[in-house]
Amino acid sequence: MGNTRADILHAARGILAQHSLAELTMRRLAAEVGVAPNALYWHFADKQTMLAALADDLLAEVPARDDLPWTSALAAMAQDMRAALLAVPDSAEVVSSAWASGLAGNDLASRFAGIAASGGLLPSAAGGVATALCQLTIGLSIEEQTRAQMERLGVIGRSGRDYTAEFTAALDVIVDGARAASEAAR
Amino acid sequence: MGNTRADILHAARGILAQHSLAELTMRRLAAEVGVAPNALYWHFADKQTMLAALADDLLAEVPARDDLPWTSALAAMAQDMRAALLAVPDSAEVVSSAWASGLAGNDLASRFAGIAASGGLLPSAAGGVATALCQLTIGLSIEEQTRAQMERLGVIGRSGRDYTAEFTAALDVIVDGARAASEAAR
DNA sequence: ACCTGAACACCGTTCAAGT
């Protein structure tokens, strides 16, 4: 009784941390909070809306990088975003769905775009940088976390992929592209 | 009776085309094929495996671009991949899950990497280009198709986003980055 | 080789009602 939205989101994060997205059902979440399943619908319109709020929550911690030169700031913020996702199992999948549904705000993309614009990029190019960085980060994190989940369940063996190396290589390409666009716009 | 794997995948594609991923249930798929739900489990181990086969199917049509200069070939193949995804509603989501599960082969990433390598990139940089292109293309397509699905259901209005422009801008950044990496390696 | 009948253990969500 007397639960708040934040309590529910905290419990949801806990289920991801200790189990998986597959186990994050409304019924289980309700049990964790100590409430009947339908009680959740007083706080959230539906599951999708709850997941969107969780997605906003998960990415709220990505810090600003205003101290760094703009290309370094782009790279650092992408690394921070990835770290925030990897800290909570299956969170990348949650964020992807939330962004796709349009129910979560995408603060992060505009922050990337702002940094790129500060490097002298035209708005469309700055937007392109932001899009490429966001999609790379969530997409690769989804692959990594899904794989980790399957390994955790013992349904499959180690992948042999080095996700960090793959991420860094792709990140470098995008940052190089941003630098090239900056020089072209000058 | 006497259904083949291909018949089932064809029916699955039809459900995506005429309805959505949400309606692509094993029960509905079975009904479409004219069979009891559990009959599908003779052909596929589980739903995930079936979706992985569907994902391979959906991307099998992306043509080669060996005739073009390498940077143009990268861009053209990314555009072709996007076109293949956009041709079937919700297919990007299917491909994303399938790649994440590791049950689908990812031919496309190696083809991108091969083209990049032909431009003189080191293996790690070529892999980075492939990763960035694949994640951009599926990630943005997921957003576009999910949005389209919600509009189709009338649950939400037009987005005002120009996904093609966003895609092109991000694609340009990545290709510029690939070119820069090529010059650096020379 | 390919399918059915029947069942198990779940889902998200709604509605009326309670305090």
Place this chain on the structure above:
DNA sequence: ACCTGAACACCGTTCAAGT
């Protein structure tokens, strides 16, 4: 404002059995 009881209309999957 916040929650419960009971129900509805579904899911994916398994098992034994049929032809």
